[in-house]
Amino acid sequence: xxxxxxxxxxxxxxxxxxxxxxxxxxxxxxxxxxxxxxxxxxxxxxxxxxxxxxxxxxxxxxxxxxxxxxxxxxxxxxxxxxxxxxxxxxxxxxxxxxxxxxxxxxxxxxxxxxxxxxxxxxxxxxxxxxxxxxxxxxxx
Numbered sequence: 336x337x338x339x340x341x342x343x344x345x346x347x348x349x350x351x352x353x354x355x356x357x358x359x360x361x362x363x364x365x366x367x368x369x370x371x372x373x374x375x376x377x378x379x380x381x382x383x384x385x386x387x388x389x390x391x392x393x394x395x396x397x398x399x400x401x402x403x404x405x406x407x408x409x410x411x412x413x414x415x416x417x418x419x420x421x422x423x424x425x426x427x428x429x430x431x432x433x434x435x436x437x438x439x440x441x442x443x444x445x446x447x448x449x450x451x452x453x454x455x456x457x458x459x460x461x462x463x464x465x466x467x468x469x470x471x472x473x474x475x
Contacts, residue, residue, distance in 0.1 A: 337445040338375060343383065347376035350387065350448060357453045359393065363460050366392040366405055369452050373412075383416040383441065389452055397466035404466040408459050414451065416441045 336352050353368040373387020389410040396403055416439045465473070 364394040386413040395464040398463045399469040
């Protein structure tokens with residue numbers, strides 16, 4: 336869903352969305368819809384604050400036995416988005432802090448929630464996924 340910035344100018348917007356399709360790359364596939372529940376609000380200088388929860392099941396391939404397995408992801412998030420014009424000016428004038436690394440940039444007059452879900456899921460997917468059976472072998 337593309338949320339126009341004008342929809343959140345005067346009051347926060349509650350979001351409940353089922354996202355059917357997300358391209359997670361060749362090694363992972365969304366199983367069923369990802370569920371996004373959150374709230375988007377606007378701060379000073381068109382800074383957008385978005386907090387919420389994502390629930391999704393992803394089909395992965397075990398790096399050891401090559402079997403397919405499902406993994407459930409429950410992700411709580413709190414993100415900050417700056418308009419591109421403000422972000423470029425802001426970044427030139429100061430040294431980046433740790434908080435700045437968690438700040439994203441939006442390039443137009445809307446924020447795409449499916450892109451946010453995609454990015455957060457990709458970060459959570461392990462680089463070398465192990466199925467429960469192979470993981471149990473490591474723990475014994």
